[in-house]
Amino acid sequence: MNSKEDGAALITGASSGIGAAYARALAAQGKNLILVARRKERLAILAEELHRNHAVVAEVLVADLTKSADIERVEKRIREIEFLDMLINNAGFGTFGNFSEIDIAGQMDMIHVHIVASVRLCWAALPGMIARGNGVIINVSSMGAFIPMQGNVTYGATKAFLITFSEALQRELMGTGVRIQALCPGFTRTEFHDTSEYEKLDRSLIPRFMWTSADDIVAASLRSLKTGKVTYIPGLRNRLLVAVNRNRTISKLLLSKLRRKSQRGQQPG
Helix, strand or coil: CCCCCCCEEEEECCCCHHHHHHHHHHHHCCCEEEEEECCHHHHHHHHHHHHHHHCCCEEEEECCCCCHHHHHHHHHHHHHCCCEEEEEECCCCCCCCCHHHCCHHHHHHHHHHHHHHHHHHHHHHHHHHHHHCCEEEEEECCHHHCCCCCCCHHHHHHHHHHHHHHHHHHHHCCCCCEEEEEECCCCEECCHHHCHHHCCCCHHHCCHHHCEEHHHHHHHHHHHHHHCCCEECCCHHHHHHHHHHHHHHHHHHHHHHHHHHHHCCCCCC
16 A cells, blocks of 8 residues: 555545545556445445456545544544545535424534544645645535525535635645645535435436536546646536526625615715
8 A cells, every 4th residue: 555656545435426436537547545434345345346447455444434533543544654645535425404403413423524524634644745745635525515505504514614624725735745626516426315315306307417427527626636726616517507606696795785875875885
């Protein structure tokens, strides 16, 4: 695993979806991997596939990132890897329901996985990357970070945190050789919506052209690293949707300000 030539990438949430797609793409580039997730059997099958197809080392590290002790184990493993040059904080999940009515334990677990684990693993990985003058950290956010939605309050908020965290962190790391990306995919064909939380979701209501494969998301993410752009929304349609939503929000704020001034008898300025 400590191969200077090939480097190594640690991927959380690697057992399926975007995490597994990153693992396959990086293995094809010859990179050794540490695959982190809760499902040991799924990880073992993926590790065997990657070794067979690409002759890379694919280590399985079973961890539940809702638990502090498991995060600490992953941190420890990060510090042990001499040539870790990529960290992908991909682990995550969603819930659905009005915040005041849903189980708070699930929301705290989400905060732990999306925010606490990502921050702590970045903190563990950065000293080695900075010392070597090379490294990449990808924090998987979501297009939902830009579009606050009823029923997804905590999800959107945690994903928005990852964007702000990544943008500020990249500024701190200027000149170190370490690159940060906050990846913000839209609707992606993965197991994300297969949980009981989304059993009432009618996916047919979402136009087919809005869905993207995990492989395409990952390919776009890796290409975008060369541009130096921190916050990256893959897909022109998704970028346009976010831009329209942002402009609508700004317009509403300006109109509200003008109305308040008008009601106070002030001239708009």
